[in-house]
Amino acid sequence: MIQMFIVSIVLALLFLPFHKTWWNTPLLKKWIPLRFTAGVIYGVLLFYVGLLDQSVTGVLTYYLPLFSLGLIVDSTLVFTFVKSFRKQSALIGAGIGAVLLILFVVFWLLQPLFLADQKYNMADGEEVTVDELNPVNEENIPVVPRSYAEYRSDILMGQLPNQAFYNLGTTRIQQHDGSLYWVTPIEYDGLFRWIRSDAAPGFIVVSAENPREEPQLIETPMTYVPSAYFHEDVNRHVRSAYPDVVMYDTHFEIDEDMNPHYIVSYGSYTEFRRVSDIEGVIIVDPVSGEMTQHTVEDTPEWVNRIFPPHIAEERNTWFGIYKSGIVNRFFGREGLTQPTYWGSDDGMTGVVDESLNLSWFTDHTRLTGEGEETSRSMIGFTMFDARTGELRYFRDASGSLNGRVAMDLAERTFRRDDYVAGTPSLYNVYGQYTWVVPLMDRNSVLREIMLVNARDENVFGYGDTKREAFGAYQLELATRTDEDIVPGELTDLEEITATVERVYQWDREDSVTVRFLLEDFDRIFTVSSSSYPRAVFLEPGDTVRIEFMDGGEEIQPVEEFEILN
Structure with missing residues (x-):
């Protein structure tokens, strides 16, 4: 924290005028303390409020444009108010500022055109086949959508004595003790609730596999949370100890003993803040505030995700559109793909493999231009390992239904009930690419679970329980297709x-x-x-x-x- 204030004070010197005449002119001189104060406030807003990393690229990005504008304004004002100031000197000062500003803007606008190869290499996608997508045990396929978990968590939070003081935090899926759960921290509802509360009360756990399992309210007083203020804000708490790292994401997880932790994914930028590189996590104990830093390789096994979904989505996009360089991206567009647009739903869906390791899933369609109709079949799909950052592209799914079509089919099937499809997930079920689609009513209550064969939209099964849905789907596979049903090693x-x-x-x-x-x-x-x-x-x-x-x-x-x- 002290370092942040020192850096803000030092960088505030850039707000001071560089013309000696400014310092010798009474009319202009009186503004110098105000400008320095404004510089300090600007630094505090960037580093303390905005949590900007104190790196060279961060300082250049946020200070160089203002410094350039300062040269232009200072030269103009001195020339305007000081009659003895030469026009040539004013033009030189303003010209230097204008050149610096123009160069910065041109660099910022044109640099992305030369980063196609760097972005594609950072995505580091590997093309694989269906043989490497192992079947998942039916019991471990999550069918409870996030919105239903939030609905049940909201009801359970009503048991708190001062529930009006709190809100639900962001709900995340994670593996715990061999099963999948939606875990939601309880956060403060504003500044005055934070002042009146000693700590956030705990978190709520909802099964992601069984919608009929009762949720749990785990009461653990937590001091350092994202919705707290000043030094108790968990992100500010981390920034005070690690001023130079780039913080990409903060999420809540529980360990093997159901102890709460906040996981902060950190790293750095390459290519002048254009390409994100995840280096590890900082684990924060929200009760004591204790922090430990880990690289990707030595992160504890109970941590489900190191790479946040927005990084996975970014790299999926790079992998799809930069396969053959920047020229092909805008002109030839040969062989290019794009992640399916989900609208208001999650862009990346958390799915698990046979070992319950979390991956970010999305399907890819052909790249379409602005105004073109979106393709209804997928070219392939990707699995982005949430711990290692490995991106695998399954190319042999070409011609299969994409997730948007699976959602439309599910909603048409229950049009009379007016059910809404949640975000679908693609799994290897009984040896077949299969979309698992939850269906909810308008109050976000889970009503049906539907399985849609990705190769044939006429093969589907549904039920109000997971077992019923999987049984109906298996029956459809047995009676409507000639392919063998292969549930895999787990059956x-x-x-x-x-x-x-x-x-x-x-x-x-x-x-x-x-x-x-x-x-x-x-x-x-x-x-x-x-x-x-x-x-x-x-x-x-x-x-x-x-x-x-x-x-x-x-x-x-x-x-x-x-x-x-």
């Missing part, structure tokens, strides 16, 4: 031989779906005549041998089917 292949107890046949447009019960098994098995024509002759009392992927669904599609008698 076991079961083989049984048993006697048929009951049979029901359902005539569809292009096939017959046969559903049957087996003795001593409490679930419904289903098989399509398009895959096994002899299934239409199944009768009670027959002995069958079947194989199926045991995902625990009540309606279980059959992979292999044989009538033994």
